[in-house]
Amino acid sequence: MHSVVCVKQVPDTSEVSIDPETNTIIREGVPSIINPYDLHGVEAALQLKDKYGGKVTILTMGPPQAETAIKRALSFGADKGILLSDRAFAGSDTLATSYIIAQAIKKIIEEEGVDLIFCGKQAIDGDTAQVGPGIAKRLDLNQLTYVIELDDVNLDKEELRISRKLESGKEVVKAQMPALLTVVKDLNEIRYASLPDMIKGAKAEIEMWGKSDIKLDESKIGLSGSPTQVGRIFPPPQREGGEMISEDGEEPTESAKILVEKLVGIEVIPNK
């Protein structure tokens, strides 16, 4: 059982701010974390390895410092880390990013075979949720998005059954492997890293693949291969807090009276 987990290093969004001049996220001095959804992909892959044996490969595209994210993922018990990093990849939009990652996975498939690919539902910085489906489409794989349960994996039949989160419930889907899954946080509880795995992760040698290590059409990568134009990026306006109409110790009838007074004048549209 070989799972590849796509892990993105993202800025810790509780501290993100935007440069109003350049319309870009200020990353300097901002701590980086693994995209939280991706950790659930790592956990799912590790649970499959615990059950069926095999291997978990972590794949990240990013600058050299994204190696830290791979080492963290390895500290949970993953086996191998590959960092896709090259100046030529800089400025890639989601189209170019998913192309580069798909080509890297193609190489892994050719060299050692892959059963499942895990991505997070979305990255908490870019937030597009396009990269997972983009990879699946390019590799012509079944894509199972918003996965909340891995119900059954049948390695003999190369089949899996999963549950997808829907707005009003869940959908159970059976699919042929290899497949790509994008996962949500409900899928599992992330394990604690064991001390031996933490040491192994910290010491691990991460393979670095640049543009010459993967079969790439250079017109499809980097800024020149990215058709997306970012017009403007800005934080949403701060929400104003709601008004409290009930003071401590106030009688509920008094609060209700104040509420009614406030509502008077608001147009009421009767039910038809």
Ligand SMILES: Cc1cc2nc3c(=O)[nH]c(=O)nc-3n(C[C@H](O)[C@H](O)[C@H](O)COP(=O)(O)OP(=O)(O)OC[C@H]3O[C@@H](n4cnc5c(N)ncnc54)[C@H](O)[C@@H]3O)c2cc1C
């Ligand atoms: C014109 C343009 C230029 C850009 N230039 C840059 C730039 O120079 N540097 C930069 O950092 N970003 C840049 N970006 C942002 C970059 O395109 C996105 O961060 C990237 O494509 C991922 O999109 P997303 O964050 O919406 O991920 P989503 O699609 O929301 O991510 C879904 C899942 O895909 C996987 N995934 C996504 N990205 C990666 C990754 N890099 N490695 C491994 N797995 C991944 C993860 O599993 C993740 O949970 C640029 C974007 C545009 C539009």
